[in-house]
Amino acid sequence: MIGRLNHVAIAVPDLEAASAQYRNALGAKVGAPQDEPDHGVTVVFIELPNTKIELLYPLGENSPIQGFLDKNPSGGIHHICYEVDDIITARDHLLETGARVLGTGEPKIGAHGKPVLFLHPKDFSGCLVELEQV
Amino acid sequence: MIGRLNHVAIAVPDLEAASAQYRNALGAKVGAPQDEPDHGVTVVFIELPNTKIELLYPLGENSPIQGFLDKNPSGGIHHICYEVDDIITARDHLLETGARVLGTGEPKIGAHGKPVLFLHPKDFSGCLVELEQV
Numbered sequence: 012m013i014g015r016l017n018h019v020a021i022a023v024p025d026l027e028a029a030s031a032q033y034r035n036a037l038g039a040k041v042g043a044p045q046d047e048p049d050h051g052v053t054v055v056f057i058e059l060p061n062t063k064i065e066l067l068y069p070l071g072e073n074s075p076i077q078g079f080l081d082k083n084p085s086g087g088i089h090h091i092c093y094e095v096d097d098i099i100t101a102r103d104h105l106l107e108t109g110a111r112v113l114g115t116g117e118p119k120i121g122a123h124g125k126p127v128l129f130l131h132p133k134d135f136s137g138c139l140v141e142l143e144q145v
Numbered sequence: 146m147i148g149r150l151n152h153v154a155i156a157v158p159d160l161e162a163a164s165a166q167y168r169n170a171l172g173a174k175v176g177a178p179q180d181e182p183d184h185g186v187t188v189v190f191i192e193l194p195n196t197k198i199e200l201l202y203p204l205g206e207n208s209p210i211q212g213f214l215d216k217n218p219s220g221g222i223h224h225i226c227y228e229v230d231d232i233i234t235a236r237d238h239l240l241e242t243g244a245r246v247l248g249t250g251e252p253k254i255g256a257h258g259k260p261v262l263f264l265h266p267k268d269f270s271g272c273l274v275e276l277e278q279v
Binding site for chain 1: 146147148149150153155156157158159163166169170171172173193194195196198200217219220221222225227238239242243244266267268269270271272274
């Protein structure tokens with residue numbers, strides 16, 4: 012069912028410092044910060060040959076990553092995102108197996124403009140999993 | 146400098162349950178458990194079209210992931226691994242930029258039989274980074 016690893020998202024307490032580390036110390040291709048006000052984050056995309064890293068920094072009030080950074084002040088990996096062909100089919104299959112989908116269970120439009128869902132970390136070894144329809 | 150994302154490693158408290166979730170709920174291609182006594186882990190490889198997920202479970206005394214699981218009893222993402230062409234050149238460049246290499250600073254042979262180094266999580270937004278020479 013799941014396809015490619017679309018991205019790994021890392022919540023960071025200092026977007027400029029994190030970008031500089033990836034650009035200078037790791038020699039990666041690091042983009043410019045992009046505000047995503049609908050998602051409460053500013054994102055920096057790091058392009059690797061086979062996937063992307065996304066650095067996430069809180070934007071505005073009630074950012075969904077503020078709580079994570081309060082608990083992890085140095086930052087850390089926030090979630091990983093797998094691609095699926097059909098998010099409704101994927102969701103229905105997951106629910107049948109007993110996995111929990113976060114929120115209302117209806118896909119939302121994610122930061123890439125595509126339908127996404129998040130799965131409960133307790134069902135996936137403590138790892139927050141995003142599914143994105145591609 | 147860094148190339149492909151080689152893998153995402155997830156430490157899990159129950160290898161059978163985690164394998165079943167990836168195989169059944171996410172429909173992924175999940176391998177058989179492989180003991181890596183030299184590295185203190187049993188590993189399950191999950192092949193995605195563009196990269197791998199590695200489920201890690203402690204093996205023997207003094208497993209390097211036991212402390213992580215003590216702190217994160219549900220499991221969680223333990224590290225991410227980037228590929229490099231030349232690990233000594235990569236290490237020397239990292240040290241010049243002020244990044245810290247864990248251990249002696251000399252590469253060890255990792256679970257894939259190739260030279261690896263680990264970088265200090267505090268220098269990479271709380272994320273433990275492995276470099277593997279490919």
